[in-house]
Amino acid sequence: MGRKKKALPVIEDVEITGIAAEGKALARIRWRPEDEGNIVLFVPYAAVGDVADIQVDRKKHSYAEGHILRLKKASPTRCAPFCRHFGICGGCKWQHIGYDEQLVWKRRQVEDALTRIAKIDIPEVKPVLGSESVTEYRNKMEYTFSSKRWRTWEEVKSGVEFEGRPEALGFHIPGAFDKVLHIDHCSLQENFGNEVRNYIYEQAGSYGWSFYDIRNNSGLLRTLMIRTSSTGEKMVLVSFGADEPDRIAEVMGCIDARFPELTSLLYVVNLKANDTIADQEVRLWKGREYIEEEMEGLRFRVNAKSFYQTNSRQAYELYKVARRFAGLEGEGEARPLVYDLYTGAGTIANFVARNASKVIGVEYVEAAIEDAKVNSRANGIDNTEFFAGDMKDVLDDAFIRRHGVPDVMIVDPPRAGMHEDVVKTILRAGPQVLVYVSCNPATQARDLALLDARYKVTDVQPVDMFPHTHHVENVCRLELRKDSENTERQDI
Secondary structure (H helix, E strand, O other): OOOOOOOOOEEEEEEOOEEOOOOOEEEEEOOOOOOOOOEEEEEOOOOOOOEEEEEEEEEOOOEEEEEEEEEEEOOOOEOOOOOOOOOOOOOOOOOOEOHHHHHHHHHHHHHHHHHHHHOOOOOOOOOOEOOOOOOOOOOEEEEEEEOOEOOOHHHHHHOOOOOOOOOEEEEEOOOOOOOEEEOOOOOOOOOHHHHHHHHHHHHHHHHOOOEOEOOOOEOOEEEEEEEEOOOOOEEEEEEEOOOOHHHHHHHHHHHHHHOOOOOEEEEEEOOOOOOOOOOOOOEEEEEOOEEEEEEOOEEEEEEOOOOOOOOHHHHHHHHHHHHHHHOOOOOHHHOOEEEEEOOOOOHHHHHHHHHOOEEEEEEOOHHHHHHHHHHHHHOOOOOEEEEEOOHHHHOOHHHHHHHOOOOEEEEOOOOOOOOHHHHHHHHHHOOOEEEEEEOOHHHHHHHHHHHOOOEEEEEEEEEOOOOOOOOOEEEEEEEEOHHHOOOOHHHO
């Protein structure tokens, strides 16, 4: 028999002093009296100013992880979580922290990334633009059907035999692909989402519709997507794990009858092993194949596979910051040539087009580029041009020679940031102004360090898209350095 693991200790009266980049609270503790320095202790669901006894769950050389065993003194920034599923489903992990305090730590996260990782001169980081709505702010939610409902630790400890239906319709437990927590109420989307989800769950029980078993890749009901828009339009898409036309018609007919206000009612038959519908045929049951978002009179079509910022109101604030940082105020011939890299469905490109002579958009996902073109046509915008392909392959010197050296470049890359080859091309092109929109300040900081060879950061504005989470968007404005304006463009 192997040696029994030594039990990890409970550390008493720990004061929480900060929040780490990934959202967990932290404290610094002396692990052993003889140790010279402190180690970092990460604690989820704690607030700065808490004093608590912490059960250590994991110990590494330079850090430890634990959870609150007893809260001795609550932080003045603590508040009561509003969701009954808080702490279990894995979302909204900062509900216990007041919103103003959340914004303080999001700003500090940006400051830390830009100073610690980028190690460049930056101006003062502006206060985070907070979200007007801190609940019901998401326009898209996705849920999973499961034939085996996840039981919470409290249910297990109670010793009571499980009562109620064994199926679940809700969210995956963090880190567990086959475990789904049943959700009664979610405050992330307007209550219409709860009505749809709970209705389908109830009808499934009445009609005997089977729920998906992920391990056996079987079962009728698989996933559910609900989209709403700022225009009041609504979309529901049901993904089925079995091709049973009569049953599918039964499900879709029930939803149609109960929610006649739906703009778009869709379904997918997905028989493969993973849940993604990107490679699946979306079938229209009733209504249109898309819903529409609106921004300053522009209408944007959003279909089942489209990417659109999930917080519509804050997306508008984010795009206004990007437009302001770009300085798009010229008229006629004075209007600048703009490149919009990682353009997605062309939302930013179309949003700034009226202030540009032309906007060139580039995006990896071909379907998104088709959406971008449709959005331009639908809004009567004729000064945009969109190209699909891997950014590092599309955006080369020949592409820039062909379409013109941009006066302004807007980049909004995925969480991984920009490929080094893309950064090098930007440096050679040397647009006068570069606006960098990022959902990950750490990778943004890495890229800014490379761009520092020719650019100076002149403005930094974080924007909160996701209240009650540690995530934060950040927009940086960069100007071409005066001593660098004419040094490298001849290489293009």
